[in-house]
Amino acid sequence: MIRRQRNFYAFLWHAFWFSFTFAFTDYNTVLPAMIVKAGGASWHIGVLTFITIGFPLISQLIFTPFLASRSSKKPYLLFGINLRVIALAGIGATIFIFTEGSSSLIIFLIYLWMLLFTFSGAFAGLSYTHIVGISFSGNERKLFLVKKQILGAVGMALSAYIVRLVLSQREYPSNYTLLFFMASAMLLLASLGFWILREPVQRSNTAQISVFQLTKKIPAILKENRNLLNLIIVANFVSASLILIPFLTGSLKERFTLTGSLVGNLLLFQYAGMIISNAFWNRIVRSRGFKGLLFLTILMVSAIPLFGILILAISSKPLLYLLFFFIGGGISAYKIGMEGGLLEISTNENRVLFTGVFGAMNIISSVLPLITGFVFHLLPYHTIFIVFSLITFSSIHFLKKMRCPVDL
Numbered sequence: 001m002i003r004r005q006r007n008f009y010a011f012l013w014h015a016f017w018f019s020f021t022f023a024f025t026d027y028n029t030v031l032p033a034m035i036v037k038a039g040g041a042s043w044h045i046g047v048l049t050f051i052t053i054g055f056p057l058i059s060q061l062i063f064t065p066f067l068a069s070r071s072s073k074k075p076y077l078l079f080g081i082n083l084r085v086i087a088l089a090g091i092g093a094t095i096f097i098f099t100e101g102s103s104s105l106i107i108f109l110i111y112l113w114m115l116l117f118t119f120s121g122a123f124a125g126l127s128y129t130h131i132v133g134i135s136f137s138g139n140e141r142k143l144f145l146v147k148k149q150i151l152g153a154v155g156m157a158l159s160a161y162i163v164r165l166v167l168s169q170r171e172y173p174s175n176y177t178l179l180f181f182m183a184s185a186m187l188l189l190a191s192l193g194f195w196i197l198r199e200p201v202q203r204s205n206t207a208q209i210s211v212f213q214l215t216k217k218i219p220a221i222l223k224e225n226r227n228l229l230n231l232i233i234v235a236n237f238v239s240a241s242l243i244l245i246p247f248l249t250g251s252l253k254e255r256f257t258l259t260g261s262l263v264g265n266l267l268l269f270q271y272a273g274m275i276i277s278n279a280f281w282n283r284i285v286r287s288r289g290f291k292g293l294l295f296l297t298i299l300m301v302s303a304i305p306l307f308g309i310l311i312l313a314i315s316s317k318p319l320l321y322l323l324f325f326f327i328g329g330g331i332s333a334y335k336i337g338m339e340g341g342l343l344e345i346s347t348n349e350n351r352v353l354f355t356g357v358f359g360a361m362n363i364i365s366s367v368l369p370l371i372t373g374f375v376f377h378l379l380p381y382h383t384i385f386i387v388f389s390l391i392t393f394s395s396i397h398f399l400k401k402m403r404c405p406v407d408l
Contacts, residue, residue, distance in 0.1 A: 007135040008144060010193040015148040017190035019155030021088070023163055024183035025117075026267060028245040028327070030163065033263045036250055037172045038110075039103030043374055045250045049243060050367070051114045074131065074197055080124025081191045085184050087117035092180030095173045129355045131197065133343055145340050146282045153274035153332060159186075160271045164264025175260060218357055227345040228354055230398045234294060235338060235358070237395035240388045241301045242334070245327060247372060248308045251381060255315040269321045273328025281336055290340035294399055297337050300330040302392035305385035312381065345402075 032045045090113040222229040284293050346354040
């Protein structure tokens with residue numbers, strides 16, 4: 001009981017301070033706006049979105065065989081988060097040092113630092129999921145996930161206000177330099193929670209295998225675990241609409257002046273949506289389980305591209321802010337639903353394996369940002385938005401096939 005309480009508050013400490021980092025490096029608003037300021041185009045945003053969203057999922061496949069065979073995951077959790085601290089500080093230093101350099105050089109160096117950031121994040125993420133899974137179970141797990149999301153959303157709302165002040169009161173590049181140094185400091189503070197974790201000792205029965213061996217086993221794993229397969233399909237189809245958000249932010253330059261104040265306001269509304277919606281997600285999880293929350297997530301996320309078409313057509317700032325409020329609620333529901341769903345369909349023995357396979361098989365999340373960045377130059381944006389919306393909506397069929405505790 002003492003260990004569980006210790007871990008409960010340690011993870012919540014990390015969630016709160018990490019939420020500041022998330023806001024400072026938000027890939028829906030801050031990062032695409034920074035790329036535009038640095039002289040980037042849609043395909044640059046596509047590459048950055050691939051690095052921040054797709055690359056972590058692919059890299060999980062690399063680390064899964066190694067971590068699955070380790071009895072203790074905490075050392076690798078600490079190693080991963082410390083590399084992330086270095087990467088964020090590196091971005092701040094790059095923007096500061098190469099202020100007078102070419103836009104191509106700055107963007108290339110940002111890519112390298114973000115690769116380290118996401119690479120190490122995937123390394124830490126597998127260990128994080130495992131320790132959470134063996135630390136909490138049942139209603140305690142539901143309570144933790146909801147409280148974590150609420151506390152994280154509060155932290156992100158506070159940090160969004162700070163981001164707005166920094167972006168509006170300072171000019172590029174000093175504003176982004178300060179943001180990334182602050183993000184690095186906040187992540188370092190968040191890591192203190194992991195130092196006090198008490199990881200339950202468990203003997204690993206999993207022999208270490210190579211990435212190639214694991215890749216060969218994935219079809220058999222998915223055939224034996226239909227729940228995992230259906231959850232992967234749902235995640236892929238929902239991601240089709242979520243990855244459009246950075247491109248929507250980049251497209252705003254055609255309809256609005258992409259100032260620091262506008263970007264900061266979008267963050268504020270997005271995180272306000274997260275905070276307010278969490279009260280409803282808590283009730284839905286209690287009554288309908290994570291599967292019920294995922295059903296609502298699909299409906300919300302599939303509506304985002306259609307809402308975006310309307311915003312770009314009429315150039316209304318009030319509706320734009322309302323859209324990002326709605327986006328915040330959808331992202332919050334997606335995070336709680338996916339994390340909770342993966343925990344519920346896995347066990348202590350196969351959780352790291354399931355997490356690695358889940359990440360590796362999120363093919364749309366991994367590759368589509370790159371493709372979308374180039375497709376934007378070939379097709380009208382409203383065509384892309386409508387197609388992706390329909391893809392997301394169709395995932396309801398696969399969600400219905402899942403068998404979760406709520407079905408029992």
